[in-house]
Amino acid sequence: MGVRETGMERRGPAELVMAAAVARRHYLAGRSKIEIAEELGISRFKVARLLDFARERGMVRIEIVAEGDIDLDRSARLQETFGLRHAIVVDGTGLDFHTLSEHLGEATSRLLSEILVEGDVLGLPWARSIDLMTQSLRHLPPVDVVQLSGAMEVPGVNSSAVDIVRRAAQVTGGASSIFHAPLLLDSDVAASTIRRDGPVARGLAQAARVTTAVMGVGAWAPGLSTIYDAVSPADREECLAAGVVGEIGGRFFNARGELIEAPLSGRIITIGADELRAIPEVIGIVSGRPKAAAVGAALRGGLVNALVADVVHADALLDEAGATR
Structure with a gap:
């Protein structure tokens, strides 16, 4: 019946x-x-x-559980909300900054081991997050590694951009493309002279080969960008007036995620804007709530299309996007 x-x-x-x-x-x-x-x-x-x-x-409760230190639910929502190629959210609850950075580096290393295939070319700029990430690399396919920028001397980071690239290439067994140069110069003239130097020019030209890059994303505020912290108050104000909200690999971008030529751009040794835009996959390593607005702009502008982030940063991005939890 x-x-x-x-x-x-x-x-x-x-x-x-x-x-x-x-x-x-x-x-x-x-x-x-x-x-x-x-x-x-x-x-x-x-x-x-x-x-x-x-x-x-409420009879049925559907829950996506975590896998180890990876928050799968937040990872999936972040990937869906921003249309990312990959999104990995690490639970860093209770961890200090250095330990959290190590966990993010390990997660990025695992992601690279999964997505890189023989014939890819990995691009790495100088950044504190990239330095820690390369220290976590264990098993990667045989890919070449290309240096994308010069380096800076900052407390707590003893590795140059050359060290970072060589360390990664030792893991992959591929060739390394390196050059010796600072990231930030005192003048446009000095930077232009270094860019014309044969090894530097040839090294920067290798960016055209890169298929996957891993980048830190800086917000234009104290403690959130090594470049911001290294320049004068007048330089900072000029960049703010030009619309700078953040930087990635030494390239500046505005609130719409558009790469812009800021007053400091001529003093920085890094790949060109066109070369950065042409990289098929750019993975950003990010953490904490304060950078969320800048990272959100980078996502909207397509400067970053994959993310490795902590829970706090992921929630801030989802809140900014108005994504329901």
Whole structure:
């Protein structure tokens, strides 16, 4: 005997039990809506309404659990919200900055080991996050590694851009393309002279070969960008006036995620804007809430199309995008 179809507005005991029975068959037993409809003598449209009701009522709770230190639910929502090629969110709750950075580096290393294939070319600029990431590299396919920028001397970082690239190439077994140059010069003239230097010019030209790059993303604020912290107050104000909200690999961008030529651009040794835009996959390593606005701009502008982030940063990005949790 068929079950009489009733309106969901009644929500009496029989309806609740029916919703639970449908939910058990669908989610636990793996039955299709058509199969459930035939078994219970109701229409498949009623089955669909009962399933919706069971979820809305809280009878069914769908949870995507974490895998190790990877928050799979946030990773999937971040990837979907921003249309990313890859998104890895690490649970860094209670970790100090250095330990969290190490965890992010390890997650990036695991991602690279999964997505790189023989024939790819890995591009690495100088950055604190990239330095820590390369220290976590263990197993990578045989790919060449290319240096994308000069380097700076900052407390707590003892590796140059050359060290970073060589370290990565030792893991891949591929060739390394390196050059010796600072990231930031005192004048446009000095920087232009270094760019014309044969080894530097040839090294920067290798960026055209890069298929995957890993970048830190800096926000134009104290403590959030090594370049910001290294220049004068007047330089900082000039960049703000030009619309700078952040930098990636030494290239400046505005709130729309557009690469712009800021007053400091001529003093920086790094790949060109066109070369950066041409890299098929750019993975950003980011953490903390303060950088979220700058990273969001980089995502909107397509400067970054993959992310490795901590939970705090991921939540800030999702909040900024208005994504429901």
